[in-house]
Ligand SMILES: Nc1nc2c(ncn2[C@@H]2O[C@H](COP(=O)(O)OP(=O)(O)OP(=O)(O)O)[C@@H](O)[C@H]2O)c(=O)[nH]1
């Protein structure tokens with residue numbers, strides 16, 4: 001009988017060490033990749049195609065099941081409702097995760113108010129949680145109870161949004177199960193569906209969509225690790241005059257090219273280095289693709305996968321970043 005890795009869901013095999021799912025002992029529960037990740041923190045990159053994942057989603061969407069759509073609150077995308085094109089019949093609960101990364105002063109109501117304003121009626125329910133810090137998990141359990149109508153509850157979302165972490169926390173806190181799915185700070189950790197028995201139903205972990213517009217596809221592994229912080233973000237505010245620029249590590253440059261003296265508050269991992277410079281004198285990072293952004297009053301510049309920059313006044317910026325990274329503005333989230 002086929003056996004599947006309990007960490008990432010891939011089919012186990014002992015014939016080819018270079019292929020997914022390899023183990024030297026088929027009686028074990030984990031593939032070599034999960035074993036090494038779990039015990040030595042060694043990560044092997046796997047490139048997953050979104051087509052396979054979309055097939056998984058479409059199959060889930062055929063049933064009338066409850067789906068937890070896990071979204072990293074720091075990286076709320078522009079088109080949250082896109083998931084509905086695959087999950088036609090699902091009851092989707094939007095689960096905004098990693099609340100612990102937002103400054104403590106930011107209330108749930110503030111974020112949920114924003115979601116209500118732009119996505120009213122799109123989801124069955126919305127909830128803000130922190131899987132890491134066990135925040136609002138009781139409330140999530142109640143919400144699941146309210147909508148649950150099938151044996152399986154599916155957990156979907158972009159890779160790295162914290163789906164597997166959430167499943168482990170629910171199991172740890174609310175059942176006496178022992179199965180631990182694999183988690184890591186790198187994308188594409190979970191490789192296939194994993195059915196995890198939980199109370200009187202199953203939680204189904206899934207691999208996650210690779211967001212091709214996210215910056216994490218275009219920066220080095222050490223920068224991805226820096227971005228994936230577990231700490232509360234300390235917002236960094238810069239007073240910026242026209243002509244000044246922010247240089248962010250080696251992957252992002254923001255030039256303020258038009259407008260009155262403005263305030264730029266950067267919400268990203270505290271590990272990320274930011275410098276303010278006189279932009280006119282330095283050409284650094286201008287080889288990246290230039291995106292022109294017009295700012296209205298109280299808007300965020302969102303750089304997909306990186307975080308966002310809250311601004312106050314009208315103006316114009318040039319954002320230099322890899323050409324495939326999505327940059328957009330929205331009404332200030334905070
Ligand atoms: N700060 C913070 N980090 C979290 C939280 N939940 C998960 N993470 C981190 O996010 C990263 C990804 O977590 P995973 O659980 O592997 O994410 P996933 O959605 O299962 O990822 P894939 O399997 O690759 O699709 C890890 O570094 C986690 O520690 C949270 O509530 N807060």
Ligand SMILES: [Mg+2]
Nearest residue numbers: 163164189190
């Ligand atoms: Mg996972």
